[in-house]
Amino acid sequence: MSSPHTVPADTADAKAAKAEAKKRRSAAKADARAASRRRRLRSRSDRSSGSTPSAPGTASGQGTVPDGASSTGLAGLRDRVVELWLRRIHPVLDVVSPIGWTVLAVTVVCWIAGLVLHLTELNVIAFALTVPLAIAALFVLGKASYRVTLDLQTHRVVVGTRAVGRVEVANPTQRTILPSRIELAVGSATAQFMVPRLAADAEHEELFAVPTKRRAVLVVGPVRSVRDDPLSLMRRQVTWAKEQELFVHPRTVRLDEAASGFLRDLEGTPSSDLSSSDIAFHALRDYAPGDDRRHVHWRTTARTGKLMVRQFEETRRSHVVVALDNLAEHYASVDEFELAVSIAASISGQTFREEKELTPFTLDERQSTRTLRQMMDDYTVVEQLKERIPFHELGQKAADLAPNASAVMMVVGSHTTARELNSAANQLPIGVMAVAIRCVDEAEVKRSAIGGLDVVTLGSLDTLAKALRAVGR
Structure with a gap:
């Protein structure tokens, strides 16, 4: 086993990772379109030739069209040419x-010109290039x-921690394999490992670590073996292991001490609606069928001689809305936006762990609350919006998604x-506890108010608990 290799730090570049993902999606769409086009051409050829599917129970080879005849004419010729190009020529x-192509072109030109013009100098140059x-x-x-195995210790890490993995290269044959170079793509960077000479059934293992500085979905892989010449005229690479995704989650903090500040109504708060079954007793009334x-x-029934039942007030369970403003024009720097994402993820995570109703969203997306991991995955891919959107839509969206919310936290x-x-704040329902958390680089915790809206300013994720305790007073 060799010592761990550190992949260059720029592998955590989110833009490069997204570009790689976009290329993969484009390639997948192109393959899907090509497959659909081949099916249409095959179906059109079948209709033009008058062929029909064989009935159940028909013997093999009777009443069926051979595979080679499924595409005829120009369409069939084009399909065969494309297949030949993709599988053999390309x-x-x-x-x-x-x-290498440049050297090859110059070599061909020198050979032709030297032989036609009988110039010995050109023939010598052509030979020297050949x-x-x-x-x-x-x-x-x-x-x-x-036989290559790509194994990530975990597919999800937090910003600032290293993602550790290993690449195992084995020789499954009974002959010796000469030394080679293995390339592992991580985001926009590539790590290279030298694999020594491998005897029959021998194995070689390389450890690697990926530093993470920002949120991103990094594409780790594929793993390729590379063989090339010293002048890099020719390069042959074979892919052995497919790529894997690595989610770099935003950094979060636990808010156990501050939970009583912004989630006070664990049992719910009474409302004016009456119910026949709840926990807030209201009065007694006559029994009704059902x-x-x-x-x-x-x-009371024994004293009055008629059946009397308890009447209750409906209560409202704690429902926290976490609204993250992701308009780029509202943030002074990328670090400030990353702080906002971390704060929103911290509040959402704490609410989820306390099993309260939760609605997290941004102006363009709604984060999943099925599991904590899925929610953090969604926060990992949150991006800033460049377009101009009226900010009151953030409050309107909160009112639409959770009209019975008990607390709305706007980050x-x-x-x-x-x-x-x-x-x-004016778009929120009446009676909702509304808090705005302003993220300002390196600012001290400060509390103010705008009408009925509490505004807390902070400049560090570590001061979030202190800021929320201030709201709870």
Whole structure:
């Protein structure tokens, strides 16, 4: 076992990771379109040839159209040419690098010109260029059979921690495999490992660590074996292990000490609606058909001589809304936005762990609350919006998603004005505890009020518990 390798720090570049993911999605869509086009062409060819599917029980080879005849005419010829290009020609041509193609083109031109014009100098140049091309071809000839395993210790880490994994390369054959180079793509960077000579059934293991500085969904992999010549004229690579996703979650803090501050109504708060079954007693009334006999008040019934039942007030269970403002114009820096995401994720995580109703969202997305892991995955991919959206829509969306909410926590940036905060608060239902948390780089905890809206300013995630305790007073 070799010592762990550290993948370059820029592998945590979220933009590069998203670009890689976009390329994969585009390739998948192109493959789907090609497959759909082949099915349509095959179906059109079947209709034009008058072929029909064989009935159940038909013997093999009777009443069926051979596979080779499923596509005829220009459509069939085009499909065969495309298949030949993808499977046979393109893999061979892809071995030659751009430098190699340039050298090859110059070599061909020199050979042709030297032979036609009888110029010895050009023939010498052509021969001198042919030699490295031939040597490069010898480097990439042959086929190695590896068994490669890519294993991540975990697929989810928190910002600031290292993701550790290993690449195991084994020789499943009975012959010796010469040394080679293994490349592991991580985001926009590539880590390289040298695999020594492997005897039959031998194994080699490499450990690696991925540093994480920002939220991102990093693509780890694929793992490729690479064979090339010293001049990089030709390069042959074979993919052995597919890519895996690594979620870098935002940093969060636990808010156990501050939970009593913004989640005071654990048992619910009474409302004006009456119910026949709840926990807040209101009065006694006459029995009506259909009432639950468990709620009969027997003492009063014995005294009055008629059945009397308890009447209750409906209570409202704690329902916390966490509204994250993700408009780019409201944040002074990327670090300020990352602080806002961490605060929203911390409050949402604490609410989820205390098993209270929760509605987390941004202006363009709603985070899942099925599991804590899925919710943190959704916070990992939150992005800033570049377009201009009226800020009052944040409050309107909170009212639409959770009209019976007991507390609304709006997490905003330093550039959000008091007028915008007031306009968003005016959209909330009456009686809701509304708190705005302003994220300002390196600011001290400060509390203020805008109408009925509590505003807390803070500049560090570590002061979140202190800020929420101030709201609870």
